[in-house]
Amino acid sequence: MRSGRLQRRSRQAFLKIYLYQGILLLAVSSGALLLGPVHAYSALLGGLLYLLPNLYFTWRVLYGKRPAETAQQVVISLYASEIGKMVLAAGLFSATFLLVDPLRPFSLFLTFILLQLFGWMLQWRLNNRFLKL
Numbered sequence: 001m002r003s004g005r006l007q008r009r010s011r012q013a014f015l016k017i018y019l020y021q022g023i024l025l026l027a028v029s030s031g032a033l034l035l036g037p038v039h040a041y042s043a044l045l046g047g048l049l050y051l052l053p054n055l056y057f058t059w060r061v062l063y064g065k066r067p068a069e070t071a072q073q074v075v076i077s078l079y080a081s082e083i084g085k086m087v088l089a090a091g092l093f094s095a096t097f098l099l100v101d102p103l104r105p106f107s108l109f110l111t112f113i114l115l116q117l118f119g120w121m122l123q124w125r126l127n128n129r130f131l132k133l
Helices: 002-034 035-062 071-100 105-126
Strands: none
Touching: 002 035, 002 105, 035 071, 035 105
């Protein structure tokens, strides 16, 4: 019973973080539109390159078919999800640089890094345990 409640809270927290990151992505992409459409879609792609692998990881860990019963199963699930996330990120980056032309790498990487930092900050702020330290 307790683990189900904890899992629901974790799902809600991560959905809230992804919602905020999506809003930030739209704001940054809209702001980059002032520099031109190539900068705007490069920024949008950079944000999607960050969000899609992370959504995959969250989906695998929090919405998996069967809850893990032992600590070993939890660790195996986390490692498998992280490896899948890295493979997905590498594939998406490769596809983006091979298929999208023209592309502004500065806008792409700036948005990617901004969302990474914003995600860390949100996780830190939403987890009240760390605010009491």
